[in-house]
Amino acid sequence: MHSLYDVPAPAKLNLFLHITGRRPDGYHLLESVFMLIDWHDVLHFERTACGQISREDLNGIALPADDLITRAARALQQATGCTQGVRIGIEKQLPAQAGMGGGSSDAASTLIALNRLWNLKLSRQELQSIGLKLGADVPFFLCGHSAWVSGIGEVITPLTDGDALPQQQFLVIKPEQGLETAGIFSSESLKRDTKPATIFDFAANHFGFGRNDLQPVAEGLQPEVKKVREWLESLKLHARMTGSGSAVFAPITQNIDLSTAPSSWQIRVCKNLEKHPLHSWIPENKL
Numbered sequence: 113m114h115s116l117y118d119v120p121a122p123a124k125l126n127l128f129l130h131i132t133g134r135r136p137d138g139y140h141l142l143e144s145v146f147m148l149i150d151w152h153d154v155l156h157f158e159r160t161a162c163g164q165i166s167r168e169d170l171n172g173i174a175l176p177a178d179d180l181i182t183r184a185a186r187a188l189q190q191a192t193g194c195t196q197g198v199r200i201g202i203e204k205q206l207p208a209q210a211g212m213g214g215g216s217s218d219a220a221s222t223l224i225a226l227n228r229l230w231n232l233k234l235s236r237q238e239l240q241s242i243g244l245k246l247g248a249d250v251p252f253f254l255c256g257h258s259a260w261v262s263g264i265g266e267v268i269t270p271l272t273d274g275d276a277l278p279q280q281q282f283l284v285i286k287p288e289q290g291l292e293t294a295g296i297f298s299s300e301s302l303k304r305d306t307k308p309a310t311i312f313d314f315a316a317n318h319f320g321f322g323r324n325d326l327q328p329v330a331e332g333l334q335p336e337v338k339k340v341r342e343w344l345e346s347l348k349l350h351a352r353m354t355g356s357g358s359a360v361f362a363p364i365t366q367n368i369d370l371s372t373a374p375s376s377w378q379i380r381v382c383k384n385l386e387k388h389p390l391h392s393w394i395p396e397n398k399l
Contacts, residue, residue, distance in 0.1 A: 116159055117229060120152040120389045121221035123212035123382075124252070125282065125354045125361050128314070128322030130306040139264045140297060143309060146213075146249075147258040147277060148385040151284065153218055155181070156201035157225045163189075167200035175202075180219040180246055187242050188226050188234075196230045207378055209290020211355025213249045220253030224390045236394045256391040258384065260311050275311060277318055277384055283344070283368055286359040286378040287336035293356040299329045319363045320350055330357040343373065 124146045133141040156170070165185045169175050185198060200222070206214035223239050226232070234242075236254060243250030248265035257270035258277050271277055296302065303325050314321045330353055331338040337353055340360040344351035347369075349362035370379060 117157040117225050119155050119157070119221050119225045121155055121206075121214070121217040121253075122148050122150065122152040122385060122389065123206050123210075123214060123217060124249070124258075125149055125212065125284070125359075125384075126324060127319060128352070129324045129326060129355065130309065130322055131302065131304045131325045132306050132308050134304050135264070140304065141264060142262065143306075144261045145258065145271070145277075145314060146252050146261050148388060149282065149284070149382040150385055151206060151212075151380055151382045152389075153206050153214060153221075154203040155218060155221055155225065156203075157222075157229055158199045158201075159229050160197040160199055162197045163195050164197040165189075165200070166198075167202060170201045170203050173204065180215045180250075181222050184219040184222040184243075184246055184250075185226055187246060188223055188230075188232070191238075191242050192230075192232050192234070194230050194232060198226060198229065207286040207290070207359065209292065209357075210286045210359040211291070211353065211357045212284075212286075212359055213253065213355065216247045216249035217253045219243065219246050219250050221390060223250075223254065224393050228393050233395055236396060239394065253388065254394070256388045256394070257386075260314070269311070271311075275315065276386070279383065279386075280319060281364050281381060281383050282361045283349070283364050284354075284359055284361045284380050284382050285340045285344070285373070287334075287340050288376040289334055289336050289358060291330055291334050291337070291357040295333060296326050296329050296356045299333075301332070302326070302329050324353050324355075326356050327353040334358055340377065 127145040129144040240251040240254045260269040341351045344362045351362045353360050
């Protein structure tokens with residue numbers, strides 16, 4: 113498919129994820145650091161004049177009738193009155209149900225690419241307000257940097273300059289089975305009263321601070337998560353689940369012998385990104 117833009121949609125890892133409370137409406141209050149990594153999907157965009165939105169999976173995988181990519185494109189049309197259309201090709205590389213934000217990142221990269229392709233000139237803030245209606249993680253992927261995230265996921269503080277994360281490599285493992293987020297958050301055994309922390313607390317130990325409060329519940333629901341964690345810990349690595357799982361990661365400083373890992377696991381060595389690859393494509397917030 114001839115395309116005008118080929119854009120990446122990078123994954124995230126949660127360096128920690130604390131549940132600090134729950135609102136009366138049932139939404140959970142959280143604190144986390146979302147870190148961008150260099151494992152990504154690739155999306156291809158070709159502008160059309162007819163106003164229609166179409167998409168295809170370039171790996172030949174059947175797609176659902178509707179997903180976050182088409183919803184993002186439609187939301188941008190509706191918000192701006194844009195009459196242009198687009199053909200979208202998808203090369204999925206990120207695993208689903210992994211806690212790595214693949215669908216949300218695809219939606220964010222779609223908003224960024226179409227804002228430029230359709231010459232809409234929306235600011236970062238305007239795109240984030242559209243993104244929030246699509247999913248809680250979408251505004252993060254629009255912010256351009258790894259970030260401290262709090263509230264129900266809508267309070268985003270980019271980690272830049274003095275707060276920027278040091279460069280680090282990570283071993284990321286996605287077991288064969290995934291996990292449904294809703295099942296974890298609805299669990300009676302989920303700890304929901306972790307004491308709030310600060311960026312200063314986190315900065316003292318970027319890659320070892322805190323824990324993932326969802327991990328014990330996830331390991332109970334999906335024993336493969338525990339199996340991955342224990343395998344990484346057997347290599348003397350500091351392992352932790354990302355998001356609501358099922359992927360588990362660990363910082364590494366040298367090559368790891370992967371010969372004893374089950375062949376069903378998806379394993380990737382990644383590094384964190386200084387900024388989102390499409391950071392410069394978004395006009396900065398209007399005054």
